[in-house]
Amino acid sequence: MLSSLLLQKDFNLQTYILTKNLKVAGDGLESLYRETKNAGTIYIKFTDALPDIHQGEEDNIRIDFFDEITSKNFRLTPDMTVVDETIVPSRYATGLAKIFHIENDVNGFLQRDNVHRYSVLTNRKGIMAAGPSRDILADDDQRIDAENAALLVMGLVSGETEKRTEKAQVHEGQCIRCLTCYRLCPYHAITLNTRVEVVSNACERCGICAAHCPRGAVRITDLEPGAISDLLTIDPGMKPQKRFTPFIVAFCCRRSAAQARDLSIGMGHRLPQGLKMIEVPCSGAISFEHIFAALDNNADGVMVLTCHKGNCHSEHGNIYAGQKVEQIQEVFSRIGFEKERILIQTLASNMGTEFARIAVRFEETILKLGPSQLKK
Incomplete structure (x- = not known):
């Protein structure tokens, strides 16, 4: 954009920038973008069909493209064409990723596109990806990465980041x-x-x-089905009702749905009276035994609430949870048990309103179905 601005202002040359996803989140990029537009630079953006670039025998360039704003076809015959470099990580970084089993993003950089990894974390505890190893970054952003990595290392050395919890x-x-x-x-x-x-x-x-x-x-002791069963009790403060009040168990990922539930309460939303939340470190920890334990402990319905696709701290835990729910629903359909008693939904930690909506709708579904046949 700086070169384009220079050509427009100092040499009065018309410039065009053809781009797909123009990122202007860095310092000063938004103002630079506006300045180039005011100087006369024309931006042509593409989301689907990319331009066709033809090179003639005398090295002249012809660019044919479909403009998505005007819905018309256009052709450019520039005197000079500058093609941006392909953005790829270094081979050295790629080799390290294989050695240390570090997950990459779609472009091969050493950090999966996951909100739980920002800014310098990877799927390997104690291994950070900073600067150009994880993305193309401005100098200031690289310095910030270095500072964040240093803080994390200091925390690991001092033990401040390690919680004393039982491991597998x-x-x-x-x-x-x-x-x-x-x-x-x-x-x-x-x-x-x-x-x-x-x-x-x-x-x-x-x-x-x-x-x-x-x-x-x-x-993991506190995740064993027996330990979970001990938590599957109806709230003693729940007043007896003459009409059917569904007992609903919600298995919630602590990084998403559990926080959404707390937010929902803080926002004053109504939640089902018979809702019991079981917080798990990841929805991938939910086994067949956990779901069956809930039903065996008089649950009328079970919700499995996971992170959104691509946002799971464990990368695939939400996918594994979805597969288990689908398998159970298929078995229920075959044996004549209502598969609607099992629900899986994705949530983010800031979706308090959505949590309440999902819980209330599921309660309505269970009310229509009536008490579980497995209820003792």
Whole structure:
């Protein structure tokens, strides 16, 4: 844009900028964009069809494109054409990503496009991606990245960022070394030595390994079905009702739906009287046993509330949860049990109103269905 501004103002040359997604969030870019437009630069933006660029025998360039604003076809024959460089990470960074199992974004940079990773976090605890390793950044932004990385390192060294919570453990006597946990762990916290072990410092206790272990050999004490069952009690403060009041269990990811529920209460929204929230570190920790435990403890309906696609801290925990719910619904349909008693929805932490809406609508569905056939 600076070159375009110089050509327009100092040399009175008409310039065109053809772009797809023009990012002007950096310092001064928005004002620079406006200044170039005022100077006469014409911006042509594309969302679907890209321009056709033809090079003649005498190296003359012809650009044919469809303008999405006017819905007309145009042609440019510029005296000079400047093509931007392809934005890719260095081969060195790509190699490091493979060695350390760091997840990349769609362009190959060392940070998945996930809100939980900003600004310099990766899926590997203690490994940060800063500066050009994670994106094309201005000098000021690179300095900010370096400062954020330094703060995180200081926190790790001092132990301030580590909460004293129980991590996953593998019970050797039950482990058949199927490597399910090794394949699914998004943080690569599973190691294979003489036996399968969990690297405690790398474990984020998402619970995905425990939920998928076919032998129940991987355990996190407070996430075991027995521990969850102890929480599945009707609120003692709930007044007896003459009419049917559905008992609804909501398994909520602590990074999204659980916060949305708290926000909903703070905003004064009405929630179902019989709603019981079970907070889990990640929706991927929800197993078949958890859902069946809720139904076995007199739940009339079960909600599984996960992060939005692409926003799961564990990357695929919400997908795993969705697969489990779909499988249970299919089984319920075959045996004549109402599959509508199981619901899965995605939420962000700031969606308090949506949480209340989903909960109330689900209560209405359960009211139409009536008490669960499994109720004791």
